[in-house]
Amino acid sequence: MLTDIEIAQRAKLKPVLDVAESVGLTEEDIEYYGKYKAKVSLSVKDRAGREGKLILVTAITPTPAGEGKTTTTIGLADGLRRIGKRAVVALREPSLGPVFGVKGGAAGGGYAQVVPMEDINLHFTGDMHAIGAAANLLAAMLDNHIFQGNALGIDKESIVWKRCVDMNDRQLRFLEDGLGGGKNGVPRRDGFEITVANEVMAILCLATSLSDLKTRLSRIVVAYNHEKQPVTAGDLKAAGAMCALLKDALKPNLVQTLEGTPALVHGGPFANIAHGCNSIVATETALKLGDYIVTEAGFGADLGAEKFLDIKCRFARLAPAACVVVATVRALKMHGGLQKNELGREDLAALKAGLPNLLRHVRNMKEVYGLPTVVALNRFPTDTDAEIALVMEECEKLGAHAVLSTVWAGGGKGGEALARAVTELCEQPSAFRFCYDAALPIKEKIYSIVTKVYGGAGVSYTPEAEADIARLEALGFGNTPVCMAKTQYSFSDDAKKLGAPEGFTVTVRSVKVSAGAGFVVALTGNILTMPGLPPVPAAEKIDVDENGVISGLF
Numbered sequence: 001m002l003t004d005i006e007i008a009q010r011a012k013l014k015p016v017l018d019v020a021e022s023v024g025l026t027e028e029d030i031e032y033y034g035k036y037k038a039k040v041s042l043s044v045k046d047r048a049g050r051e052g053k054l055i056l057v058t059a060i061t062p063t064p065a066g067e068g069k070t071t072t073t074i075g076l077a078d079g080l081r082r083i084g085k086r087a088v089v090a091l092r093e094p095s096l097g098p099v100f101g102v103k104g105g106a107a108g109g110g111y112a113q114v115v116p117m118e119d120i121n122l123h124f125t126g127d128m129h130a131i132g133a134a135a136n137l138l139a140a141m142l143d144n145h146i147f148q149g150n151a152l153g154i155d156k157e158s159i160v161w162k163r164c165v166d167m168n169d170r171q172l173r174f175l176e177d178g179l180g181g182g183k184n185g186v187p188r189r190d191g192f193e194i195t196v197a198n199e200v201m202a203i204l205c206l207a208t209s210l211s212d213l214k215t216r217l218s219r220i221v222v223a224y225n226h227e228k229q230p231v232t233a234g235d236l237k238a239a240g241a242m243c244a245l246l247k248d249a250l251k252p253n254l255v256q257t258l259e260g261t262p263a264l265v266h267g268g269p270f271a272n273i274a275h276g277c278n279s280i281v282a283t284e285t286a287l288k289l290g291d292y293i294v295t296e297a298g299f300g301a302d303l304g305a306e307k308f309l310d311i312k313c314r315f316a317r318l319a320p321a322a323c324v325v326v327a328t329v330r331a332l333k334m335h336g337g338l339q340k341n342e343l344g345r346e347d348l349a350a351l352k353a354g355l356p357n358l359l360r361h362v363r364n365m366k367e368v369y370g371l372p373t374v375v376a377l378n379r380f381p382t383d384t385d386a387e388i389a390l391v392m393e394e395c396e397k398l399g400a401h402a403v404l405s406t407v408w409a410g411g412g413k414g415g416e417a418l419a420r421a422v423t424e425l426c427e428q429p430s431a432f433r434f435c436y437d438a439a440l441p442i443k444e445k446i447y448s449i450v451t452k453v454y455g456g457a458g459v460s461y462t463p464e465a466e467a468d469i470a471r472l473e474a475l476g477f478g479n480t481p482v483c484m485a486k487t488q489y490s491f492s493d494d495a496k497k498l499g500a501p502e503g504f505t506v507t508v509r510s511v512k513v514s515a516g517a518g519f520v521v522a523l524t525g526n527i528l529t530m531p532g533l534p535p536v537p538a539a540e541k542i543d544v545d546e547n548g549v550i551s552g553l554f
Helices: 004-008 016-021 042-046 067-083 096-100 117-121 127-147 199-206 210-216 239-247 280-289 301-316 331-333 348-368 385-397 407-428 442-454 465-472
Strands: 031-033 038-040 053-059 087-089 112-115 163-165 175-177 188-190 192-193 221-224 228-232 252-256 262-266 292-296 322-327 373-378 401-405 457-459 483-486 507-513 520-525
Touching: 004 112, 004 117, 004 192, 016 031, 016 038, 038 210, 042 199, 042 210, 042 280, 053 067, 053 301, 053 348, 053 407, 067 087, 067 112, 067 292, 067 322, 067 373, 067 401, 067 407, 087 280, 112 117, 112 407, 127 163, 127 199, 127 221, 163 210, 175 507, 192 401, 199 210, 210 239, 210 483, 210 520, 262 280, 280 292, 280 301, 292 407, 301 348, 301 442, 301 483, 322 331, 322 407, 331 385, 348 373, 348 442, 373 385, 373 407, 385 401, 401 407, 442 457, 442 483, 442 507, 442 520, 457 465, 465 507
Parallel strands: 053 292, 053 322, 087 262, 087 292, 163 192, 322 373, 373 401, 457 507, 483 520
Antiparallel strands: 031 038, 038 252, 112 252, 175 188, 221 228, 252 262, 507 520
């Protein structure tokens, strides 16, 4: 059986201009990054005319068994094209952290992939590097300002801006820098975060133009002065130079699926730390190019979908026409108590015990957000007919149709049934609404998310979080959406609570503002903004031969 990378390497790709022309773009609308990649002009999203229907693909709470959300997203777009629909897929860019850490490649799998797979997973068009450069320029200008006399009166103990690198490197979480004194800088405590958790990434994904990008960058709070007032990137006169570094990165990237479906792959904030969606400019561009736009949000629906709907859709005034919740029998059996090495045998009891996880996610999409919803059951060879029937039956009881998806093995053909179900959903009236009113106090917004979406009983706050909230609301930052930083492995803030736990309390340990992005971040549990590598990193299996052919990238 071929690996994902072998399938991708054997594919015959269309020249990127052919892909562009298939959705009405001309050579004037794109900038080439080689034969198979291009940037799309920002002007495309502002054209009059077509406004496609937006389809959100999300998933159950992830497990080591895998759910195949990105694969399903790509296969659904290919399936829509196969049944005669003008479809475009809009995805996030992979981060080098997971690529070399646990997951390996993140461009889909099997016969439902975006290509060129190696480029997308590695340097792509340089967006990640541009974001890191802009963030680190701001850090350099901040420390230089202090070194050169500190005219803004920055309290170096209150600096909140971190440097970043797009790699899992726990060694960089806590540092002391500026050591040596004199011309070597001002000694202080510091640290790094991974690029996809940095606020510049969130800003890039939420900005709608270069002027909006520059305005958002100028609002970044980097520290507080001795009077406890915020000091911003604008105060440091850094926003213009940062925007110059990001001017090309703001343009969405055009590639294709294995079947030639146009794909806009742009931006990649983590969903357990940041807001977990691709860029607004990519989504808005896609809506001008296709009649059906398939996009995804990171991790389970309690994280990625919640933030896609409550943050991205709120800012961009988007209203999804339909939602797809991806599940696998294997993952549901893990939520029902089985270990990964036990998933190959039929176990209806474990499956039934794990089904509440799927049903809660579906109920949230339908009842909390008012979206027409279908379940995509991503079939594995070990799934039995009895197990499939049980999932279908339980979904129907909730009023959610479930459809088998076999896109990993069959590509777009394996997604045709799902495509037909989704087009039917898109014709239904949508009563889309947000989970909370952004004007509510911070605590009330957090309570709404925890009780309505997570299914929890309430929220507790550490003294630090209480002080953070009081300070941020006093500074005028309370009137924004909330971005929850929470484990992806549970509805709760405890990764060990699988399935659909009830009666739990979520503990918020600190709250910070991402003023440029336009939201506050509530940190729960032991969520870290700089991940570490596992005992056996995926990087150990990745190699390249003398001809430049990469192997091991899934």
